[in-house]
Amino acid sequence: MKHGVTICHFTRNRCFWHKVTAHPRALESVLRTAHQMIVETDGMTDTLERARVSGQSRGEVIREICRHLAPFQTGERPITGGTVIAKDLTIDSLAIMDMVMELEDHFDISIPMNVVAEIHTVDQLADTIQKLCARR
Template identity: 40%
Template sequence: MTESNYDEIMQLLCDRLSGLTNSDAQITPETNMISQLSIDSIKLLNLIMEIEDTFDVSIPINALTDIHTVRELADLVHKIKSAS
């Protein structure tokens, strides 16, 4: 997977997260999705389903337990996409 694909993943995550939160916070790769954006489990699952559809990947739910920042989620998606 190329760097542009990683950038595409990051851009999609930032765009979708800004739509899921009521916060005016600027979303960066270092943004904590839970503490800074108040993303709950339902919103996170909806985001994951959209990511899976968009990038044709399957993200195991247990892989999300250690995910806190936008960058960590992008890294996970990139890793799964690269392996497929």
């Protein structure tokens, strides 16, 4: 039978909750790790900070993309995940590349031009950003 445990990390002024469900023996090791984390707070702070930045939530990524695309919105039509960037908005290819450059710096990733060429929708752009953030 599996048991659950909720672990809370504090780092700087943020708090992270992880719900871990596992076999009791496995949980033991999770708790041991958690204990070490508390003991070695100094080292862990950086690790956790990195985890915070790299694990961008979907909502956060989409919000950031929409913020950059807002000036190119046409009419009342809202920008959604399905928005085809080059077609549904008044944005040319150069402006798309410039927007990508801003997003690169915001998320501290690089999106190669050939990858950008394959991206059509806001969802696809968000997928790419999340994938690259996770790989960091």
